[in-house]
Amino acid sequence: MSFFSRPSSSAVKIVAPSSSHSEPSSPKFARKDSTQRQCRNIMIYGSCKFQDKGCIYYHPPLDSSSPVPPDSPTPSAALPAQAVNAPVFVPKNPASPVPAPAVPSSHIGPIFALSTGSSEYHYDESGAYDSQAQQSDMSANPEGVANLAEHFQALDPSMNMNPYDQVGDMHLMDYDGAMDPFYSTEGAFAHQPLDYHLYTHSRPEALQQRYFISDNVREELQRRSEATYAAPPPGLNLPEETQGYHSLMPLESTIGERRKFGNWYSTVYKALNSQDGIAYVLRRIENYRLNSQAAFSSIESWSRLKHPNVISVKEAFTTRAFNDNSLVVVYEYHPTAETVFDAHIKTKAPQFQNGRLQAQTSRIAERTLWSYIVQIAGAIKTVHDAGLAVRVVDPTKILVTGNNRVRVSSCGIVDVLMFEARQDIAMLQQEDLVMFGRLILSLCCNNLGAVNNLQKSLENVGRNYPQEIRNIIVYLMQKPSPLKTIRQVFDMMKPQMLQEFDESLNAVDQLESDLMSELENGRIVRLLCKFGFIDERPEFARDPRWSETGDRYIVKLFRDYVFHQVDQNGQPVVNISHVLTCLNKLDAGVDERIMLVSRDEQSCLVVSYREIKLCMESAFSELSGR
Template sequence: MNINLDNAKDTLCKNITIYGYCKFENKGCAFSHRRPTLPPSQSQPQITPLVQQLNITSSFEIPSSAGSTHSSHSSDSKRKYDFNTPSFQPSNLNNSNSSTKFASPKVEQIPVFVPDGGGSSSGYKFNASTPSFTPAPASQASGASPAATAPIPTGMPSTQPVVPPPQSSTPNPYLNDPYYQHPAAAAAATKYPLQYHLYAPQPPPRLTLPLTPHESNPHLLFLPNDLRETLHRKNEASLQTMIHSSLPVSVNQYHSLVPIDRNYQDGNSILYKVFSSFDGNVYAMRKIDGIESDSINFTKFKKWKSLNCANVVNVVDSFSSLSFGGSCLIVVFDYFPNSMTLYEQYKKVGGIVTEEMLWNYMLQLVNAVASLHEKGLTGNGTINLNKIIITNSDRIRLSNGSISDLLGDEPGSRAEDIVSVGRVLSELSQGMRNRISEELSMTIQELTNTGDQFDLAGFQGKISKQLFSNFDKLQNSNDFLEAQLTSELENARLFRLMTKINYILSNNLPNEQVKTIKLFHNFIFNCFDEMGKRIIDLSKVIINLNKLDCGIDEKVLLVSNDDNECIIASFKEIRDIIDSQFRIIRE
């Protein structure tokens, strides 16, 4: 160890810092052995000799500490410890200056920790005996809170009473919730939403690896994420049920009523989602209160029921009912889950309106009006933003048809239907960010300012250019959906094949053919690479199952995990073995 003798004399020896003394102090240690002294402004704590408390006397001496005030060996340069060394005692808290607001760096002014129950306290503080929060039912809302009436658990210190939490002006959201009023029934019927995020999303385009024409990735083998999630949400809305409902169990052949109205402009009309016990399909049921059975006019209902138009919601059934406690009119329509009206989409939500979308809506509304006029019917108040629903992307339909005719209202004219179409398009155009073209503006004005002599067939010929453009868009959309359906076509075939394999493996038949199936199963799902890591390859599973289902003559080497068994067989032979073993199980 290289030591600088010039600097060592100013450096305190480590032995003094650690042990309080250095046994090489007078034997050549080059470091300084000056003991550190406290500042004169810092007072010494009052100490009491330990020997006076224990009455111990001894001549045995041990080295003295650096902070000791004992001076019995002042003439000796080596200070030593003995049993006369006084013990350290902290100063009393009552003697310290408690008038200061903040903690002081001085030793005698450091506050001492006092456990709970050892003194008085002000304000709220944590208490181990405070019970946990439990929402109170509605019947106990006006009484004492659970925190104030709950008993204190035994074994806990109870020197300080439990302080109830301060009352809040915010109402308790759990008071009127049936889940907490009937926890047993609610727990049995708990509805868990679909976890859409559990599906692996497709990476962003900037992270997507370029693929050659003969390559593919798992995302190309299944439905796109946006289309899959849209279909899942529609399916979830169709299967939705309502617990603790006060609604009727059934209305004629329709049951499982769930209200689906988003607005309540008509106070006596409510829309429900129902299931039919006749065919098991889902329908939308409109209930109109205060309608007597003898005042319902079914004259034109057969025409509405026979109407078949892609832009008009089909009417299924209509009747009067007393199931809701009073006489009411019931009209049943086809159900389109998660549909929204034009008013909700573009006025409340603030959807973006484009000129191409206006042309598309114009074509569909004109088609709906032309279909109604061919049957001798009119829209009669159904052509407005609150009655036109969006069922799919850029797909609209007239809803609530036939209700005005059933109620016996005065029939509207055909000119009023054309004017209503122009008004709907004019209201939607007000939400456009850019100005519409002159052609579209003149077309909307022609619809709005029409008269009784309006030629609908001639107007359809004027907008035929936009019709062909919309027709091309629909054809492309049809090709896309057909391509996605084709990608899912093989799922049922492979599922049936995997079902057969699992049935055979679960029976544990002791023969050589079942052993071949087990080795093939391990070849697909239980393979490891040269590093001992399990191989998880979706494309390998799909390719080999397709080869197995087709029964090609390609041979494959099947090896067990312990390398004790090895079989070479073709996919055709393995498929024949699976079919024969499955027939044995069925017999």
């Protein structure tokens, strides 16, 4: 402690040098001006007992009031005269020496207000300081040390400081030997570039999808888009165009077992319309000769019918483009759709489970079955109210177009094929109800031939499904009667209709939430388009440096700030979150300021997003001539 002084009133005990004390390791050098230097014993103790025994330092006369040697500077008034040349206290510690902490002068008094009791300071006869003796003295009188520790503890409660053992504290404080050990250094944080792969890593289920649509919806929409624009394979020998439809592609197998409409073979194609560019489904009836143009009157009635569970009819025509007389009916196209037969009834190939090849169980779930019943019943009711009959309530003609979403397809074809039969519409509607009952029975039993053994099939339905479903099947398969209508079926499943209505509303809410997450994408795309028009433009108005000057230069620097940042290792920062944040702030024109640095790092600009937006709008307006 090199700058505190012993109070003048305290008793001082001078200890004679002892032979047991080891000699200091440092060599002694006699100074040339030693006769002009005042003896430190005079400065500290007021007298020197070696004055008459050969002490080589200056000893002022006893009557002198100012014990200052000749040619010696006057001590500073900030500290006592006795503290000017006091020895430096260095704790005896095997660790490397640590520089003394810098303490404000305002804290010197209270920090070093040590006990005024007697204490011993050991010097040898040459004035050398004995650090071992001083360390033992401080250990014998720990009151001052405790006060010092309490003071620094008050400055920083998290510090557990031992002034005589700083090795452990420096380790805890991440001390590197170059900073003040009384103040902890902040740990260095190495910035790592964020890894945003939005469509690769799965997100936790608890994380709300706030910025992008869910992965299931996105993947399903991408599959539908891929199926819509899929190109037909070569070698199919299909016509290049027929009645304004081109790029024909078969949607079902044209070899092996083929399905029929009555006595006619049928094939389904996907084709693009030359007028609107939309994909449609062409159902072709092979080798059919139309005898009367009036047969297309039912197609006009079907084209006016709109229902969410009925695939709309667009038009019908006959053609010889397939090298025969073919009837073609055009429907709306629902990509990736499959029939109810393929989804639930068709026998699926066995799969390996637990090391064994096991057959797949395909029994339809109760909730899914109720959903199908409600939707198909709604479609039948709408068709019957329009004075028509479905006539194709068959597992191979009802499509599953989404999650528990079914639609009745191939409507109107039977009306054209059987136009000359002229059957009563009421009887046809009764046949629809019977076909509906057979469909439900086939779904419950996973077998198209379940109707052949009706009693056993109904017992199977009663074991696996609730009694309400069995009652509906029995009602639908009764003999035709004027009192037998589809409205009675709705009365038998009112609770399930309410549940289906609730689930449909939940589905709408989910789709609206997904739409909200994608709503602002158009604004971001417009900003990116403006960037492409302005940045790096070769020439405008005969000025090859147009994109490098004026407002365009700020836009260029902002593009580098958004897309061309690098980390401390010089690697590109591919951070989609940073890009989206900057572009949204730019579109909003916020007042937040950022610093844009030129590529040569010789100049920088501090601008706000609002100013950058004005620069971009000005440059784009100049390009568009507005």
